[in-house]
Amino acid sequence: MDEKRVEGYRNFATKLWNACRFAQANGIGASKTLDAPEATLAVNKWIIAETISTVQAVDLALADLRFDGAANAVYQFVWSRFCDWYLELIKPVLGQMDAPATGAEADETRAVAGWVIDQILVLLHPFMPFITEELWHAMGPRENDLIVAKWPMADARSIDPAASQEIDWVIRLIGEVRAARTELGVSPGTRMPVHIRDASAETLARIERQAGVIARLARIDVTPGDGPAGGAVQVVVDEATFVLPLEGVIDLDAERARLTKGIEAAAKERDALAGRLGNPSFVERAKPEAVEKARATMPKRPPRPSG
Numbered sequence: 001m002d003e004k005r006v007e008g009y010r011n012f013a014t015k016l017w018n019a020c021r022f023a024q025a026n027g028i029g030a031s032k033t034l035d036a037p038e039a040t041l042a043v044n045k046w047i048i049a050e051t052i053s054t055v056q057a058v059d060l061a062l063a064d065l066r067f068d069g070a071a072n073a074v075y076q077f078v079w080s081r082f083c084d085w086y087l088e089l090i091k092p093v094l095g096q097m098d099a100p101a102t103g104a105e106a107d108e109t110r111a112v113a114g115w116v117i118d119q120i121l122v123l124l125h126p127f128m129p130f131i132t133e134e135l136w137h138a139m140g141p142r143e144n145d146l147i148v149a150k151w152p153m154a155d156a157r158s159i160d161p162a163a164s165q166e167i168d169w170v171i172r173l174i175g176e177v178r179a180a181r182t183e184l185g186v187s188p189g190t191r192m193p194v195h196i197r198d199a200s201a202e203t204l205a206r207i208e209r210q211a212g213v214i215a216r217l218a219r220i221d222v223t224p225g226d227g228p229a230g231g232a233v234q235v236v237v238d239e240a241t242f243v244l245p246l247e248g249v250i251d252l253d254a255e256r257a258r259l260t261k262g263i264e265a266a267a268k269e270r271d272a273l274a275g276r277l278g279n280p281s282f283v284e285r286a287k288p289e290a291v292e293k294a295r296a297t298m299p300k301r302p303p304r305p306s307g
Helices: 003-025 042-063 067-089 104-124 129-138 161-184 201-209 211-218 252-277 280-285 288-297
Strands: 192-197 220-222 232-237 240-245
Touching: 003 067, 003 104, 003 129, 042 067, 042 104, 042 161, 067 104, 067 161, 067 211, 104 129, 161 201, 161 211, 161 232, 161 240, 192 201, 201 211, 211 220, 252 280, 252 288
Parallel strands: 192 220
Antiparallel strands: 192 240, 232 240
């Protein structure tokens, strides 16, 4: 019995509860259909496909009596896809809580989000019966309790591969840009210009369609041209290179000093491990696993710092 594991599932329950509260605050309620709603937006087609894939994974795991696999499939979907990404991706479509968006796209998004939450609650009910029953009724009026609700049907006809590929691409781009910003210590609130090189027509079309989401979540603004000369960080996603100028954003001299210090430390560690591995006494007397660990952890020759 690991208390940390219990804490992790408590955090998961809190995440689920907060997701439903967010939905209620944005006009998302109980779904009125068992089948996936009609969707036109790529982000909604993507989450429908992700939901169907999760239902299939849970069904297969349960058929094999792998209850751990079934629980993990729905856990990963709820946390990593629905909460961390879908709810963030649809915020621009829903508008602000004090000024909710109206129109076909907003109505579609609310319908899809409500349907997905219903699927989540049904899938989770065998593992978390009490909180899911509570949320089931909190999301809106129901004709029956969750315990007798119909199990989701995985209808692959609702999957749109092109939409799924587009949103997966958007998620990769945002993730790579965020990682680069974090590595360089750029403040999360700082907006940065980005210049795009070697992008295909399909990539440019995706950027145009998803410009608002990319700008909001990656904190970047697409700027025409190849960008100014000077320090920049490059993020490569598929064939396209995204260039983020660093002049005025970070202290380039301090960053060069930090990287040089890191390279020197890696070189020192490499040389120390090489000395140990080159010592016949160490190789002969040390436990084989210690020798293998030293060989596995020895850093490669670090590159020289550039300009």
